[in-house]
Amino acid sequence: MVEVVEKFSFGIYLVLLLIGLWAMIGKRNLVKKVIGMTIFQAAIILFFVSIGAKDEATIPILRNYYGPDATPINPADYANPLVHVLMLTAIVVGVSTLGVALSLIQKVHGKYGTVEENEILEKST
Amino acid sequence: MIAALWSQSPALAELFPLFGALLAGVWGLYRPRYSSPIAIASLVGSLVFALMVVCRVLAEGSLRYRMGGWPGPIGIEYVVDALNALILPFIPGSALLALWYSRGLIAEEFSAKLPQFHSLYLLLVTGLMGMTVTGDAFNLYVLVEITALASYALLSLGGGRAYLSTLNYLLLGTIGASFYLLGVGYMYIKTGTLFMPDLFARMPDLYGSPTLTAGFILMMVGLWIKMGLFPLHGWLPGAYTDASTPATCLIAPLVTKVTVYVMIRIMYNVFSPHFVFTTTTWSDVVPYIAAVAIVAGASLALIQTDFKRMLTYIVVAEIGYMVGGAWLGNTAGLTGAIFHIVVDMVMTLCLFMVAGIIALRGDGSIESFSGRFKTMPWTLAAFVAVGLSVIGIPPTGGFFSKWYLLSGAIEARNWVFMAALLFSSLVAAILVFRVVEKAFFGSLDEEHGDHGHHDHHSPTESEEAPVGMLIPLWVGVAVIFALGIFSGTLIEKLITHAMPPGLF
Numbered sequence: 001m002v003e004v005v006e007k008f009s010f011g012i013y014l015v016l017l018l019i020g021l022w023a024m025i026g027k028r029n030l031v032k033k034v035i036g037m038t039i040f041q042a043a044i045i046l047f048f049v050s051i052g053a054k055d056e057a058t059i060p061i062l063r064n065y066y067g068p069d070a071t072p073i074n075p076a077d078y079a080n081p082l083v084h085v086l087m088l089t090a091i092v093v094g095v096s097t098l099g100v101a102l103s104l105i106q107k108v109h110g111k112y113g114t115v116e117e118n119e120i121l122e123k124s125t
Numbered sequence: 126m127i128a129a130l131w132s133q134s135p136a137l138a139e140l141f142p143l144f145g146a147l148l149a150g151v152w153g154l155y156r157p158r159y160s161s162p163i164a165i166a167s168l169v170g171s172l173v174f175a176l177m178v179v180c181r182v183l184a185e186g187s188l189r190y191r192m193g194g195w196p197g198p199i200g201i202e203y204v205v206d207a208l209n210a211l212i213l214p215f216i217p218g219s220a221l222l223a224l225w226y227s228r229g230l231i232a233e234e235f236s237a238k239l240p241q242f243h244s245l246y247l248l249l250v251t252g253l254m255g256m257t258v259t260g261d262a263f264n265l266y267v268l269v270e271i272t273a274l275a276s277y278a279l280l281s282l283g284g285g286r287a288y289l290s291t292l293n294y295l296l297l298g299t300i301g302a303s304f305y306l307l308g309v310g311y312m313y314i315k316t317g318t319l320f321m322p323d324l325f326a327r328m329p330d331l332y333g334s335p336t337l338t339a340g341f342i343l344m345m346v347g348l349w350i351k352m353g354l355f356p357l358h359g360w361l362p363g364a365y366t367d368a369s370t371p372a373t374c375l376i377a378p379l380v381t382k383v384t385v386y387v388m389i390r391i392m393y394n395v396f397s398p399h400f401v402f403t404t405t406t407w408s409d410v411v412p413y414i415a416a417v418a419i420v421a422g423a424s425l426a427l428i429q430t431d432f433k434r435m436l437t438y439i440v441v442a443e444i445g446y447m448v449g450g451a452w453l454g455n456t457a458g459l460t461g462a463i464f465h466i467v468v469d470m471v472m473t474l475c476l477f478m479v480a481g482i483i484a485l486r487g488d489g490s491i492e493s494f495s496g497r498f499k500t501m502p503w504t505l506a507a508f509v510a511v512g513l514s515v516i517g518i519p520p521t522g523g524f525f526s527k528w529y530l531l532s533g534a535i536e537a538r539n540w541v542f543m544a545a546l547l548f549s550s551l552v553a554a555i556l557v558f559r560v561v562e563k564a565f566f567g568s569l570d571e572e573h574g575d576h577g578h579h580d581h582h583s584p585t586e587s588e589e590a591p592v593g594m595l596i597p598l599w600v601g602v603a604v605i606f607a608l609g610i611f612s613g614t615l616i617e618k619l620i621t622h623a624m625p626p627g628l629f
Contacts, residue, residue: 024296037299044303048310083313086263090306093270100277101295107281107288120289 009050016043030108030115034101041094045087052080060084130174134181135190135203138174138213139254141167146247153240161231164224164243168250171217175254182210183618189260198320204260208394208463208623211615212386213257215470219378220250226478226597227371234369235282242282246375249275253383262309262319262395265387266302269351272383273298276376283368290363297350297360304347311340312395324395332404341405344391352384352444355418362437370481373433377440378474382466385447389463392451393625402454412537415449416545418442423552432491433480435556436473439515442549443469449542450530456628458533460620465526468514468608472523475511475601479504482590482598494560495567500588503595505564510602512557514609517550522608525616 016039023036060081064071105115112120130137145167153160181188187206196202205213224231224246235242252272259265277298281291313319315336316327331337346357353361365377392401402408422442429435447469450462480489482504487493498505514523527546534543589595608615 021300024300030292033296037296040300040303044306044310047307051310051314089263089267093267093274096274097270097295097299100274101292104277104281104288104292104295108292111285111288124286124289 009046009053013043013047013050016040016046019043028117030105030117034098034105037101038094038098041090041097045090045094048083048087048090052083054079131177131181133190134174134177135188135205135258136192138171138178138217139203139251139258141170141174142217142247142250142254145170146244146251149247150240150244153243157239160240160243161224161228164247165221167247168217168221168224171250171254172214172221175214175217178205178213179210181205182207186622190258198318198323201264202260202320203258204321205258206623207619207621208390209257209386211463211619211623212383212466213254215467216253216257216379216383217250219470219474220246220375222597222601223371223374223378223474223478226594227374227481229591229593230369230481231371234371238282242279242371245275245278249279249375249379253379256383256387260321262312262321262324263306264319266306266309269302269305269384269387272380273302273351276372276380279372279376280364280368282372285367287364287367287369290360290367294360294364297357301347301350301357304343304350306347308340308342308344308347311336311343315340321390321395325397328396328400332400337400338405341396341400345388348384348388348391349448352381352388352448353441354414354444354448355421355441356414358418358422358441358444361441362434365437365440366431366434370477370484374474374477374481377437377477378470381440381444382447382470382473385444385451385462385466388448389451389459393459393628398454398625398628401452408452408454411452412449412534412539412542415445415452416542418445418448419545419549423549426556427552430490430492432483432489432494432560433477435491436476436480439476439553439556440473443473446527446530446546446549449545450533453533453537453539453542454628455533455536456624457529457536459624459628460616461526461529461531461533463620463623464522464529464612464616468522468526468605471601471604471608472511472514475507475598475605476515478594478598478601479508479511482594485590486588491560491563494563496564497567497588498564501590504590504598505561507595507598507602508564509557509561511605512553512561514605516553516557520606520609522605522612525609525612529616 020036020040020043024033024040027033027036054076057077057079060078062073065073108120109115112123114120145163149160149163153163182205187204190203190205192201192203231239231242249272252268252275255268256265256272259268277291277295280294281287309319312324315331315334316324318324318327328337350357365373368376419442422438422445426435426438426442429438447462447465450458450465482501483489483493486501514521517523517527527550531543531546534546
């Protein structure tokens with residue numbers, strides 16, 4: 001059962017990745033392309049966070065590690081915090097990219113009056 | 126004092142442009158005209174410390190710098206060896222020349238956005254320096270994205286068509302960086318570390334694991350998109366052609382070449398020659414892809430009428446040289462690829478500088494070169510000198526890198542790659558002499574008549590570029606010749622020490 005759940009999350013990552021990739025390449029509307037980019041990045045975040053998940057583990061805040069009744073720390077009790085740290089950085093990168101992309105779309109819209117790629121190509125020739 | 130600076134030089138080379146960017150961005154809001162001197166000062170500082178790093182590597186061999194004193198896998202270490210010590214000083218050096226060259230243009234085009242422009246300019250240099258020195262696979266991803274974000278913003282400043290082509294670059298660049306990140310994740314699952322020396326040490330036991338192979342393929346495809354290797358080059362010509370001259374002079378020479386360096390670093394210092402050429406069965410195919418990239422880039426350059434767009438296709442062909450050389454799997458090929466990274470940085474810089482000058486005086490088409498030799502001899506003479514290097518004529522740097530690439534191809538018995546190199550040299554000769562022929566024998570009047578220009582001055586009057594643009598251009602030309610003349614020393618002192626063990 002546990003294995004199925006683990007694989008389930010990796011399966012969703014693959015599906016999301018492909019949906020995002022398809023939207024970025026196949027869609028003609030620039031905003032939809034950028035939505036695809038966000039889904040694509042979310043898929044990668046899901047993948048990384050899934051790596052850190054452990055069965056029966058809790059959030060990585062140490063309990064009872066200091067003081068007279070301290071217990072030895074068992075890494076298996078805690079989810080892997082490193083991947084979450086990595087993904088916090090990746091989210092920041094993703095948000096900045098999204099911001100730049102949206103401002104570029106606004107500029108494109110200001111120039112051509114549309115965000116449909118085929119209409120823009122017609123107007124620019 | 127000197128000893129402290131000496132030991133902190135890897136960090137200082139990176140921190141100068143970083144704090145310069147903050148200073149130019151914040152202080153520049155109150156005093157916009159100070160942002161340009163701040164940018165120049167921080168690039169000079171960065172260059173000085175980068176040269177200091179080179180001296181340290183020459184004296185002490187490869188060195189490690191622990192950021193904040195945290196060692197190895199817990200903190201982020203900078204790992205500088207002969208490979209990145211060679212490339213490091215060229216990044217602030219090239220950026221400095223480009224800034225010197227485009228000072229007038231920046232003041233003219235971006236007068237309202239001076240602090241923002243210089244801040245982005247320095248951030249891009251920071252990202253590239255970081256990509257070059259970092260020893261952490263995830264840190265590398267972040268720096269790749271810092272570089273990419275700064276370059277999107279700079280390229281889109283060109284206005285007009287640049288917005289759409291930059292958006293296109295942004296989408297493809299994000300796919301590339303995300304593929305790289307996925308590859309890092311696959312390596313992390315298997316090894317539990319992100320620190321490159323640890324990855325290198327732990328992975329040999331795991332070679333043959335499909336997870337590592339998948340991670341390697343994802344990283345390579347991601348980097349190939351980022352560097353614009355031929356079938357994945359779609360974003361490159363548009364983004365570089367539509368951008369403004371100051372932005373292309375900074376970005377075109379540096380970003381793609383540093384990505385090639387990252388590819389070599391991942392292939393040989395995270396994975397190993399044994400993994401790339403023995404465990405991986407499809408590695409023989411890559412030089413053929415590179416050969417296709419060279420032929421396609423050269424052929425597409427041949428059919429362009431716009432000078433700057435032609436240069437972007439030359440960049441695509443040159444990427445094929447370096448990727449092919451790195452994947453030939455022998456010392457000569459890799460030496461050629463590494464040397465070509467440096468040579469091509471300077472060559473591309475000079476070519477785009479010429480394109481910027483030509484765009485000032487005409488419409489930037491190859492036709493607009495007609496008769497220019499009389500009116501702007503210094504620019505055209507510089508173009509001929511750079512052209513010799515693009516073709517590969519001694520004693521320019523381009524000859525020596527191409528020589529090593531060719532001997533690598535012969536050693537690997539890869540005749541297709543060899544033929545592609547020779548074909549591309551031939552095409553480069555045609556491209557250069559087509560322009561030179563126009564400039565020498567074309568008539569200036571005819572050209573002006575064709576385009577309905579109303580020229581207010583006689584054709585013999587000098588249209589030469591301002592001295593502030595010519596000096597950086599000629600410094601670049603001098604560096605190309607210096608690279609050729611001192612190629613033996615460079616290769617012996619640095620590049621031979623960058624050869625990974627286990628490569629023949």
